Amino acid sequence: MDLRISSTPNPLTGTELARRVMAPQPAAQEVGFSTAFRNALQAVSAAQEQASGLQREVQLENPRVSIEETMVAVQKAQIGFQATLHVRNRMVQAYTDIMNMQV
Template sequence: MIERIEGLGPVEKGGKIQKGSGADFSKALKEALEKVNDLQKRAEKLSDDFAQGKISNIHEVIIEAEKASIALRLTVEVRNRIVEAYRDIMRMQI
């Protein structure tokens, strides 16, 4: 089955895994988490600014808060799927 999936990832023909692909995944994961964190910080700052009267546009505050909320829910769901996959792998018998 692995031989049929060519060019889709770090698997070479013959089922060998290319080296160095783990760093790419960890880099992508780190960048994604930083983006989620930035969205959370921006939403919190806009909320604080609105509370202090610096911003009068409540729509912008609500939109940013929803963006941050959706990003956080997606991150938690991805984490749950990764943990579930890890548990499935650990239960496999060789």
């Protein structure tokens, strides 16, 4: 997944960002929940790695890396992590609810 920062005239809303992240990959076979969730986790991990790399470059005073680009990458990584955390919490709550159902 490509997470490069591009200049867009309008910022993405939460739903537009979710659509972009969950958009079907070209030439992909049928995607189940586990595959989609794994892909989302990999995308969040890649965003965190990119943010860490940019932070390292800023600390090393690399003139080709701007502080603004780094801050945007860090915020993207944080938002992705928070969204992943919310999904995990909802999944755990659903599992708990199902396990507490009387048959």
